[in-house]
Amino acid sequence: MxxxxxxxxxxxxxxxxxxxxxxxxxxKVIKIGALFPLTGPSAVSGQNCxxxxxxxxxxxxxxxxxxxxPLAATEGLLGGYKVEIIxxxxxxxxxxxxxxxxxxxxxxxxxxxxxxxxxxxxxxASAVAERAKKLFLCGASSSAALTEREYKxxxxxxxxxxxxxxxxxxxxxxxxxxxxxxxxxxxxxxxxTEFGKHAADEGxxxxxxxxxxxxxxVPFNNGATNLSSEVQTLKAANPDAxxxxxxxxxxxxxxxxxxxxxxxxxxxxxxxxxxxxxxxQKELAGDGDYFMGGMSFSPELxxxxxxxxxxxxxxxxxxxxxxxxxxxxxxxxxxLLVLGQAIEKAGELDTEKVREILATETxxxxxxxSGEVAFEPGxxxxxxxxxxxxxxxxxxxxxxxxxxxxAEPVYPxxxxxxx
Amino acid sequence: xxxxxxxxxxxxxxxxxxVLFDGxxxxxxxxLVAAGLSxxxxxxxxxxxxxxxxxxxxxxxSYWIGFFLDVDPLFSWIASGAFLFIMGAATYRLIIxxxxxxxxxxxxxxxxxxxxxxxxxxxxxxxxxxxLLSGTVLEGKTISVGGAILxxxxxxxxxxxxxxxxxxxxxxxxxxxxxxxxxTAMDSEAAELMGIRTENIYLLVFGIGGACVxxxxxxxxxxxxxxxxxxSLFSLIAFVVVALGGFGSIPGALLAAIIIGxxxxxxxxxxAAVVKYAAVFAVYLAVILIRPKGLFGW
Numbered sequence: 001m002x003x004x005x006x007x008x009x010x011x012x013x014x015x016x017x018x019x020x021x022x023x024x025x026x027x028k029v030i031k032i033g034a035l036f037p038l039t040g041p042s043a044v045s046g047q048n049c050x051x052x053x054x055x056x057x058x059x060x061x062x063x064x065x066x067x068x069x070p071l072a073a074t075e076g077l078l079g080g081y082k083v084e085i086i087x088x089x090x091x092x093x094x095x096x097x098x099x100x101x102x103x104x105x106x107x108x109x110x111x112x113x114x115x116x117x118x119x120x121x122x123x124x125a126s127a128v129a130e131r132a133k134k135l136f137l138c139g140a141s142s143s144a145a146l147t148e149r150e151y152k153x154x155x156x157x158x159x160x161x162x163x164x165x166x167x168x169x170x171x172x173x174x175x176x177x178x179x180x181x182x183x184x185x186x187x188x189x190x191x192x193t194e195f196g197k198h199a200a201d202e203g204x205x206x207x208x209x210x211x212x213x214x215x216x217x218v219p220f221n222n223g224a225t226n227l228s229s230e231v232q233t234l235k236a237a238n239p240d241a242x243x244x245x246x247x248x249x250x251x252x253x254x255x256x257x258x259x260x261x262x263x264x265x266x267x268x269x270x271x272x273x274x275x276x277x278x279x280x281q282k283e284l285a286g287d288g289d290y291f292m293g294g295m296s297f298s299p300e301l302x303x304x305x306x307x308x309x310x311x312x313x314x315x316x317x318x319x320x321x322x323x324x325x326x327x328x329x330x331x332x333x334x335x336l337l338v339l340g341q342a343i344e345k346a347g348e349l350d351t352e353k354v355r356e357i358l359a360t361e362t363x364x365x366x367x368x369x370s371g372e373v374a375f376e377p378g379x380x381x382x383x384x385x386x387x388x389x390x391x392x393x394x395x396x397x398x399x400x401x402x403x404x405x406x407a408e409p410v411y412p413x414x415x416x417x418x419x
Numbered sequence: 420x421x422x423x424x425x426x427x428x429x430x431x432x433x434x435x436x437x438v439l440f441d442g443x444x445x446x447x448x449x450x451l452v453a454a455g456l457s458x459x460x461x462x463x464x465x466x467x468x469x470x471x472x473x474x475x476x477x478x479x480x481s482y483w484i485g486f487f488l489d490v491d492p493l494f495s496w497i498a499s500g501a502f503l504f505i506m507g508a509a510t511y512r513l514i515i516x517x518x519x520x521x522x523x524x525x526x527x528x529x530x531x532x533x534x535x536x537x538x539x540x541x542x543x544x545x546x547x548x549x550x551l552l553s554g555t556v557l558e559g560k561t562i563s564v565g566g567a568i569l570x571x572x573x574x575x576x577x578x579x580x581x582x583x584x585x586x587x588x589x590x591x592x593x594x595x596x597x598x599x600x601x602x603t604a605m606d607s608e609a610a611e612l613m614g615i616r617t618e619n620i621y622l623l624v625f626g627i628g629g630a631c632v633x634x635x636x637x638x639x640x641x642x643x644x645x646x647x648x649x650x651s652l653f654s655l656i657a658f659v660v661v662a663l664g665g666f667g668s669i670p671g672a673l674l675a676a677i678i679i680g681x682x683x684x685x686x687x688x689x690x691a692a693v694v695k696y697a698a699v700f701a702v703y704l705a706v707i708l709i710r711p712k713g714l715f716g717w
Binding site: 040043044219223230232249260279 | 434437438441445538539542546547548549550551553559561568570573642643644646647648649651652653656683684686687688691692693695696
């Protein structure tokens with residue numbers, strides 16, 4: 001009998017110790033939600049973004065020599081806290097994004113959420129954060145509307161569509177003035193979503209400023225079975241330039257359909273889209289050549305201006321994703337590193353303190369093209385930079401602005417039958 | 420050089436022709452996707468919610484055969500058709516047969532579950548990446564008809580669709596097997612009393628349904644990227660085609676698919692690209708209200 005009691009007591013003590021141990025281990029963890037489209041039409045990009053956040057978490061959690069990146073040399077945050085990434089999938093659906101954000105904050109107890117790639121999903125998910133007074137950090141969503149809401153707990157790294165659209169029209173002005181390009185008309189093709197519509201609106205506004213006439217305005221449903229009518233509409237209007245906002249599979253379908261009807265504008269410039277995704281370009285092979293797009297990272301650009309990004313890519317990202325960073329995914333990693341720096345500066349896990357630091361301080365960011373990150377009221381990164389690249393033989397050559405240029409643009413685009 | 424008026428007329432006619440051919444070609448592809456669904460629905464009164472995922476699996480089979488063995492989709496459709504025949508038959512044997520007779524919703528929910536399993540399996544094994552076969556025999560080839568440019572891979576798929584639908588129709592109308600299928604569809608108990616092994620007919624119908632969509636998927640890899648979500652919208656359109664054409668009717672599926680293809684194409688170009696699918700589903704609603712059994716329903 002006594003032996004039984006002793007055994008039970010020992011078991012209870014061991015159990016209690018074990019539970020205490022778990023509790024202690026849990027205490028030394030900072031949970032961060034990673035909310036991305038892991039399934040659905042944008043899943044390729046969502047998986048890349050998630051892998052990027054996981055890579056940044058690995059960099060923070062270990063102590064690594066030879067990286068000139070904040071938080072790399074020390075193990076964890078606040079003297080030993082490990083970052084734990086809690087994955088969530090919003091499938092590209094705003095309603096799912098909202099409920100997943102609620103789950104992450106309320107049930108998982110995350111300190112902050114990073115996401116959500118699709119602007120349409122970021123909008124409701126960040127509204128949940130704002131109501132709960134929790135932090136929401138956004139890497140790649142580019143809809144300008146996101147930072148026009150005057151939210152206090154929302155911070156975004158990417159340049160907005162407004163910034164990119166102005167850059168596109170600056171480039172067209174440059175081509176017209178310096179190269180006599182004669183670009184007078186514009187067509188827009190974009191997915192009929194929060195992202196696509198805002199990108200197109202900003203494109204139209206920027207075009208109006210330089211007197212570019214919009215002759216085709218073509219929204220389409222993402223995940224379409226074909227884009228025949230859409231491309232046919234563009235072809236009928238025959239604009240000199242096209243601004244595109246099509247993600248993943250839609251981007252490759254758009255390019256292939258243009259080839260099928262044997263039509264190209266003089267130039268085609270893309271917002272953050274399938275253009276930026278190396279996997280999509282690889283599948284398109286030569287058909288993707290000569291298209292242009294706004295980017296804040298490319299391996300070619302990084303060699304000269306962001307060497308640390310290449311090191312992080314090789315050590316942490318490539319083993320997870322089996323491909324190179326793209327503009328979108330890298331920015332999600334940057335946001336985790338910025339959050340990590342803010343937590344370190346705050347010295348404790350106090351949301352208000354960390355928010356204050358995010359809102360007021362400038363952060364060193366060797367993984368950003370500008371090398372720095374700072375947020376204005378509303379949460380937009382005022383240091384956001386992007387360049388215009390043109391793809392050729394799976395290489396993103398920087399063609400504008402002059403400061404970053406490493407190749408001459410091929411203009412107009414080489415016709416389909418002459419490649 | 421013709422005067423500007425004639426040039427404008429020619430331009431308008433060229434666009435019209437292009438839109439017309441786009442609609443026809445897309446419609447024929449929809450017909451082939453819908454044919455299998457129509458047979459299963461018509462004969463067994465079972466809605467196969469995994470039909471879009473069957474298409475996706477057919478595309479993956481053809482893609483991987485092309486990728487690893489360098490076999491062109493012009494030939495690999497045989498393998499994808501055979502694979503999906505077996506998969507269709509297995510679906511009946513392992514899932515549908517066990518869910519029949521339990522509740523009206525049971526087979527529907529079972530196939531919905533199957534669609535989730537297939538989609539997530541492919542997502543997990545092949546990643547969500549878009550995969551496109553390069554260097555296929557027909558890649559990039561086009562022909563000019565009037566002022567319209569037709570994609571040869573799409574044309575080949577449409578031609579296959581016509582031949583296959585003709586074979587299916589012939590089989591249903593002219594062979595003992597086809598009569599047995601029709602008899603089973605009309606009254607399975609009576610058919611059984613007449614010596615028809617309805618179990619085998621159901622198995623075969625699911626197999627044929629799978630093979631149709633497998634062949635379509637196999638051919639489509641010559642011009643369309645494959646990814647885990649690729650079948651979603653195709654299957655929705657296939658449901659519309661089946662409802663419009665009439666459950667179980669092959670000529671109905673063909674005619675309905677061409678109507679859907681043309682509605683999509685003309686609305687997309689002459690009204691607005693963004694409403695083309697809305698127009699397709701509006702047609703579906705109209706059919707449900709006016710003629711619920713479809714144009715040629717059994």
